[in-house]
Amino acid sequence: MMWRAMEVEQRKISRAVISRLPRYYRYLGDLLEAGVERISSNDLSKKMQVTASQIRQDLNNFGGFGQQGYGYNVKYLYTEIGKILGLDKDHNFIIIGAGNLGQALANYASFERNGFILKSLFDVNPRLEGVTIRGIPVRMLDELEGYLQENDIEIAALTLPKSKAEEVADVLVANGIKAIWNFAHTDLTLPKDVIVESVHLADSLMKLSYNISQHNEIQK
Amino acid sequence: MMWRAMEVEQRKISRAVISRLPRYYRYLGDLLEAGVERISSNDLSKKMQVTASQIRQDLNNFGGFGQQGYGYNVKYLYTEIGKILGLDKDHNFIIIGAGNLGQALANYASFERNGFILKSLFDVNPRLEGVTIRGIPVRMLDELEGYLQENDIEIAALTLPKSKAEEVADVLVANGIKAIWNFAHTDLTLPKDVIVESVHLADSLMKLSYNISQHNEIQK
Numbered sequence: 103m104m105w106r107a108m109e110v111e112q113r114k115i116s117r118a119v120i121s122r123l124p125r126y127y128r129y130l131g132d133l134l135e136a137g138v139e140r141i142s143s144n145d146l147s148k149k150m151q152v153t154a155s156q157i158r159q160d161l162n163n164f165g166g167f168g169q170q171g172y173g174y175n176v177k178y179l180y181t182e183i184g185k186i187l188g189l190d191k192d193h194n195f196i197i198i199g200a201g202n203l204g205q206a207l208a209n210y211a212s213f214e215r216n217g218f219i220l221k222s223l224f225d226v227n228p229r230l231e232g233v234t235i236r237g238i239p240v241r242m243l244d245e246l247e248g249y250l251q252e253n254d255i256e257i258a259a260l261t262l263p264k265s266k267a268e269e270v271a272d273v274l275v276a277n278g279i280k281a282i283w284n285f286a287h288t289d290l291t292l293p294k295d296v297i298v299e300s301v302h303l304a305d306s307l308m309k310l311s312y313n314i315s316q317h318n319e320i321q322k
Numbered sequence: 323m324m325w326r327a328m329e330v331e332q333r334k335i336s337r338a339v340i341s342r343l344p345r346y347y348r349y350l351g352d353l354l355e356a357g358v359e360r361i362s363s364n365d366l367s368k369k370m371q372v373t374a375s376q377i378r379q380d381l382n383n384f385g386g387f388g389q390q391g392y393g394y395n396v397k398y399l400y401t402e403i404g405k406i407l408g409l410d411k412d413h414n415f416i417i418i419g420a421g422n423l424g425q426a427l428a429n430y431a432s433f434e435r436n437g438f439i440l441k442s443l444f445d446v447n448p449r450l451e452g453v454t455i456r457g458i459p460v461r462m463l464d465e466l467e468g469y470l471q472e473n474d475i476e477i478a479a480l481t482l483p484k485s486k487a488e489e490v491a492d493v494l495v496a497n498g499i500k501a502i503w504n505f506a507h508t509d510l511t512l513p514k515d516v517i518v519e520s521v522h523l524a525d526s527l528m529k530l531s532y533n534i535s536q537h538n539e540i541q542k
Contacts, residue, residue, distance in 0.1 A: 121529065
């Protein structure tokens with residue numbers, strides 16, 4: 103019953119800690135690539151511009167990764183955080199919308215290293231029929247339902263205009279998709295057990311703009 | 323001295339409220355487009371899946387936008403939130419990296435509606451020299467410094483590999499860029515007065531993956 107103990111332990115971890123884990127994972131990956139075997143919380147703190155005590159506190163949530171006077175074992179910590187993030191399992195995914203953004207996502211080969219396996223793209227543009235991106239085919243949107251019934255796909259990235267997004271999301275969910283990575287400029291209304299992670303680019307640009315105007319006010 | 327009073331008032335507003343403003347702005351924009359003139363906090367609450375009391379509390383931060391029994395004037399609220407977000411002023415911006423992601427950003431014509439005016443893209447790929455996207459030219463990266471000295475650009479979007487990002491960011495800052503919209507898979511180390519808003523796509527995908535694995539544990 104080990105996993106149940108683990109589960110209980112994980113559920114207590116705050117959202118704030120969880121939201122910092124991908125960043126830890128990214129930094130540890132860079133260290134690994136650079137051949138670094140261990141790192142103190144102080145050194146990691148300088149690199150990440152987070153206080154050392156924050157790092158110790160965050161990582162203590164997951165048990166004793168660090169050893170006093172030795173620091174953290176980079177590879178071990180990287181692997182364990184990867185497991186918590188679910189990166190030790192493969193996730194098949196598709197991209198709906200093979201325009202520039204869809205193609206940009208399809209070209210991030212590094213997703214594959216983390217277990218996100220792109221299986222197909224879909225689009226309505228007949229000129230994209232039969233085109234492949236890194237060997238991965240673009241199919242026509244009217245093949246989507248049949249495709250989902252025959253293939254085991256967990257995640258769909260939506261890079262569609264917002265007018266189409268809701269309708270396509272419903273088809274995805276009706277055909278077994280469990281998680282949607284949403285780039286459409288809209289919030290999707292979906293059953294509660296569907297996991298949605300939205301990237302609202304316009305919202306992000308507005309935050310930037312807000313910070314510029316605050317900065318300008320202070321300069322006056 | 324109106325602006326100073328406004329400034330003081332704005333600075334008290336919590337980060338959490340600010341981070342919700344772009345979403346209010348997006349919903350109000352949709353309502354405006356649909357011809358809706360006013361809306362009660364209850365109706366807005368249903369649309370946005372936020373409690374009505376949260377909405378009233380958030381919007382009270384900015385003074386009396388709403389009237390008891392009348393609801394919010396959509397256009398007025400949209401305009402005022404736009405001002406707070408700095409969208410009433412134009413911001414000239416450039417994109418460094420004219421690959422798929424850079425081109426995807428260049429094609430979001432809706433940024434222009436919010437005052438973000440794309441002036442140029444830059445890339446190192448000689449095949450992109452002279453190419454235009456919506457009439458906006460792609461220039462070669464070695465022209466960047468001269469270009470910045472002759473043009474009034476406030477924001478640069480970075481859609482470059484992380485190995486190049488830091489170096490280019492330094493050139494941007496040395497030549498007067500005040501704000502960076504960063505898509506490179508790295509956190510930039512820049513002077514404190516430079517505003518950076520990062521979109522880490524891999525981090526977002528990892529959060530999705532974490533939520534899938536939590537969900538699967540609960541299902542067991």
